Amino acid sequence: MNNNADKIIKIDGVDVPFKDGQTIMDAALAADIYIPHLCHKPGLSPHGSCKLCTVDVNGRPASSCTMPASEGQEIANNTPALNEVRKSITQMLFIEGNHLCPSCEKTGDCTLQAIGYHLGMLDGHFPQFYPRREVDASHGSLVLDRDRCIMCELCVRASRECDGKNVFTISGRGTNRHLIVNSDSGKLVDSDIELEDMAAHICPVGAILIKDHGYEVPIGRRTFDIHSVAETDLDDVILTKVRHHDE
Amino acid sequence: MNQQHSDHLLHLLHAHQRQHHFISDQAMIDIASRLKLPRAQVEAVTEFYSFFSRKPRGRFDILFSNCTSCGDAVLMQELCDRLGIKAGETRHDGVVSITDTSCIGMCDHGVSALINDRPLHSIDSNKISQIAALVEAEKPLDAWPTEWFEIDNHIQRTDLLLSTPFEAGSALKVMRDESIDETLEKIRYSDLRGRGGAGFSTAQKWKFCRETEEETRYVICNADEGEPGTFKDRLLLTSHANTVFEGMAVCARIINAKQGYIYLRAEYRYLLDSLEATLAARRKDGLLGNAILGIEGFDFDIAIVVGAGAYICGEESALIESLEEKCGNPRIRPPFPVISGYLGKPTVVNNVETLAAAAGIVLHGERWFRGAGTWQSRGTKILSISGDCCKAGIYEYPFGVTINDILNDCGAERTQAVQIGGPSGTLIDASHFDHCIAFEDLATGGSFMIFDDSRDLLQVIRNFTHFFAHESCGFCTPCRVGTTLMKNGMDKVCSGHGTAHDLDELKSTAALVSRRSHCGLGITAPNPIRDGLKNFPELFEQRLLHQKMEPEFNLDASLEEARQLTQRDDAEAHL
Known part of the structure; x- marks a missing residue:
């Protein structure tokens, strides 16, 4: 329809056009408006689990990555109150796992860390959970360090939707939730994951890492040392970078 | 038409667990291949549902309710002591395992437990000793007194x-x-x-x-x-x-x-x-x-x-x-x-x-x-009334009945509080007893739990926060992490280590979880804490430790691992 382009939502008072079928996140990204997010990646089905993209739509809370855009929506996004909520959610993600940034290969390239920077997070605030989680180093070229997993399921979806495989699943309930591997042994080495797979590279934190490639880019020159996570065209930068790390 | 659905994953896992007392790694592989499902899906389902176990459970598998109406932690401990096991563990001879479980819907029957899927009610100290003897003798359930398993509906x-x-x-x-x-x-x-x-x-x-x-x-x-x-x-x-x-x-x-x-x-x-x-x-x-x-x-x-x-x-x-x-x-x-x-x-x-x-x-x-009910809530509502009253059971009322009328009918006295609609509902004090059961006033799916003035209401609220932390699916961050933060916060307050800061933290976490969660569980999980702080603030304040500084964590509890490693439990090993 011709009038499709005329449809608008308002984000923080700014008119944002949208097409039918787009979510609030889709419309925002297309308009170069940043809504913090971790479990969302354009091209994969929306998930709505991390809740960092929570916004208030006409005063009611909603996840912008799953909420369809529709006319009449007035959306609060970049407000001090919402960013405070997002900071708390980011802190929750930090304290429920074991995130030791200085010793993590992903530091500087980690989206969780970058969102922490973006939201002005200076500490974990909540008491640490110190969970015990298993490391799977069985695979020749990949390592799965569950200490850093944030349950975003990007690898789960990338494997199914991009790679045409089904390597990962989330198991367990509540704080016992954890990432498992779909092989008879439950080990990565017995799965059909390959280094070329999207699932091997999509992890926003340091839970899935490529072996034999450590510290090739010095700290200080990594993605989020140079860019802000709020630059909305970063997805391609990050993926290109991690997939062709030798270049 | 085959309506048995014996090939449903949940049914296959249940049948396997009944026979073998646990779901082994090999069983998951076999069941996955039989149903043509990914193995990881079978593992995920096994770990998601509380009634499945990847470790062997006892031939008598006892799930003791931890509900405030049909559970009792003291009686469960008594049974554990008699049988010589710890809650959550299986005895080394494989005869018995005992663990606690969320409300089993026997709140009108006193303290209850499930034994190999069968509800056993009206448990008291006397019955605990009989149960222990029957378990030790490995008497099959069919040889246990039949009246123990008879369920009256108390209409x-x-x-x-x-x-x-x-x-x-x-x-x-x-x-x-x-x-x-x-x-x-x-x-x-x-x-x-x-x-x-x-x-x-x-x-x-x-x-x-x-x-x-x-x-x-x-x-x-x-x-x-x-x-x-x-x-x-x-x-x-x-x-x-x-x-x-x-x-x-x-x-x-x-x-x-x-x-x-x-x-x-x-x-x-x-x-x-x-x-x-x-x-x-x-x-x-x-x-x-x-x-x-x-x-x-x-x-x-x-x-x-x-x-x-x-x-x-x-x-x-x-x-x-x-x-x-x-x-x-x-x-x-x-x-x-x-x-x-x-x-x-x-x-x-x-x-x-x-x-x-x-x-x-x-x-x-x-x-x-x-013809029955109020103009916004037509018809009747069946209530399940339990807790501190003379006549627990099923009550069907036209919508619009007041809390006071219900309390009179079921013989509740010296009522301190009523939990309407269960932990996810509303906790009210006596000043609300003139309100009525209706969608426009106090909505309920049927749960009506009464607490008289002898109850430690903070422990009730703490019980509810444990319930939600246990039952959160963990899909979204606010509920997964927040319900555990609230559980830990209530543990700290109830143990007498809480400070005014902890109450502020409980308040802000509760507000975040209730507003930002993915589904109704997270949205309602903070209700007991929020209602408690609103309607019974003095109960929280009385329990606070009036010191300037109190560490976030329980120092003595944190030394537990060190005590275990050094195999010490003497007074010197405690703070």
């Missing part, structure tokens, strides 16, 4: 639904002589609203589903009555199953569904045989199957799927996921199940009581129903 007050006799097929016969639109109009005029607590218009839900373009539609009866303190569906499924099934058939006729499901909570597995028998009788009488009552094209049957211990599956989209042999994670909404539900097809999910009421409305007409 204390009846009204429209429970006092009107219902003959199988009677509503369908009325419906046969009406057009489908006429029947739907009847439901609409009755103003029937969902009995699970949310109160959505039943006719509207059915209409939305009916108007979808799809060919295949489903009707599901939500019998996953998991809200602590609720046991009214237990009665309906025991004594009024035909009315419930008839309600499903009425819905099926209206939305043109060929297949219906009852999702029965695992705690009610003991009802399975009688429910199957009722279904079989209905098939025999032509009330299920092809051309029901001779009506051309009215083909409908019902299968029962039994859950495996997950409160979250009472949420309709999580229930559908579970029915689809997956973990019970609530879906993204929209789309709602009426548009895209079971197997992606339009699906009506209704509470047991809603379906029973719908059958009654079709049979007796909308006036029969509209």
